[in-house]
Amino acid sequence: MMKKTYSLLIVLICLGCFWACQEDDQTVLQQPESFVLNTPKYVSGVYDLKNTETLEFTCTQPDYGFTAVAIYSVQVSLTEDFSEYKTLPGTHTTAKIEVKGSDFAVALVELLKIEEESQYPTDLQPVYVRLSSVLTDDGIGKVYSNVITLPKVKGYFALEPMVMPENIYLAGNITDNWNWNKATEMVPVHSAEGKFWAIQYLGKTSENADAQIKFNTVKAGDAAFGSNDITIDEKSVDLAGITTNDDGNIVIGTPGWYIVVVTTTINGRSYEYAVEFHAPYVYLQGDINGGNWGTTDAAYRFTVPDLSAGASAEFVSPAFTAPSGDGGVRASIVLEGYDWWKTEFIVLNNKLEYRGAGEDQDRVAGKTGQKLYINFTAKTGKIE
Structure with missing residues (x-):
């Protein structure tokens, strides 16, 4: 019995020593009061x-x-x-x-x-x-x-370099009555710094008022830029029936869906913005349309929702004429002077995913006869 007691005591002592060593090895953060920045060797010089x-x-x-x-x-x-x-x-x-x-x-x-x-x-x-x-x-x-x-x-009069905006947002009375938290985040055009686009519903409001919009580089109404700060080409003015009001809002006199494009340039210490409005044409690209890449053929164009269906209506593609193959199901808008893939997008797990300025996207398969459905407002979609 005595022998067992001694054995147990030795075990307890060893365990105590072990935990003491463990505590000694623990890392404890000390908060220093300061540290030394050395005076440069040639500090007396200019x-x-x-x-x-x-x-x-x-x-x-x-x-x-x-x-x-x-x-x-x-x-x-x-x-x-x-x-x-x-x-x-x-x-x-x-x-x-x-x-x-x-x-x-x-x-x-x-x-x-x-x-x-x-x-x-x-x-x-x-x-x-x-x-x-x-x-x-x-x-x-x-x-x-x-x-x-x-x-x-x-020193000298040095200013921070001007850089292109990383984001452009579109808001107006069509985004929950100028709620910038619900502004449309425009999509960057690949390899075109400062250029952004969006497919946007610009129909009348529930009060039957014309759509009015402005843009900003942040989700805020302060310093938003509108008709007083941008240029709009005559073709866009005619297409969308654009006028302006005293608040500098861009007023859409011809309700509809539009591709809205913002191009940013830097002039000295100022940003300049050019805005274009285009017909909302979306195209199937590649294997699913028989191998036509970069097409603007109306045969592969999505149907544009009727305005009566509102902002949440779906764009629907033509039926796929061939299986997707290695290229996957791919779609895009097409802007003059830019390859189609610089404005492409796909649907993954029922979510609309834009390529934007990023790398090539994952592939999703499609079968002959299926169609691609996209809700640009909700950023959702499906293939069936």
Whole structure:
């Protein structure tokens, strides 16, 4: 009996030692108070941002209590207390950090709050720099470095580069009475940056009012652009019976379904938008129509719903004249000057899927005699 008691005691002691070792091995996050941003070796020289491709900074990693990959951001200010500052674009994961001189210059323009080149100060100015460090994108372990001074910085009137919009939205009295949360997200044309399209119902409202629309790059009515900010070609004006009103809305005098196209160009520091309206023609493409790719033959055109059916009516294809084969069931609109596949779409699992600016899509099979049904408002569809 005594022997068994000793054996049990030894087991318990060993287990206690094991768990103690496990606790010692646990990783515990320590929150450092700061970390060191090193003063650059040649800090006394002039930083001529217009002629400086990159600025280099180095630091020591914050002591989080364990080896971790810190995510650094560079922040700049015109005051040492950082009462107002700008975070430069990009993040860094090494203790040697390079930032673009142009990004640095843009931040200074924003901090100086100047809008014209003539307002930019000609004297050298001190600029203050610090780093922030986090361990995760949601800010765990956030800590700031010390502040260093670059005493002689020569900036210039630098502006952020103009880039094409990533999204265009269409809204109006036909989207739940100007509800931008229900705006139509237009589809990018493949390989045509800044060009978007949508098949849109522009019939009369339930109050028998003409459809009125505007566009924006975000789902919001603020700064939406309409008739005062765009150009519309005469052919589109005649097709859709377009007029305008005092609110700058585009008024559709001829109710119907339309392909709406927005083309964005950059002119200096301004965006310019051209809007086109086309007949809502959708075509079957490829194997299912006998191998005709890029066709605009009316024999392979979907039927356009009657306006009385409303926005949720379905477009219906002709019956497939052949099985889908390796090409799958494919459909598109066709815009002049663009290959058909740059505006193609398919139905997968009863959902309408646009190719947009993405890669080639999955394939879905179809049989001779079947048809493709698409609800462009609900973004649904079926093959049967």
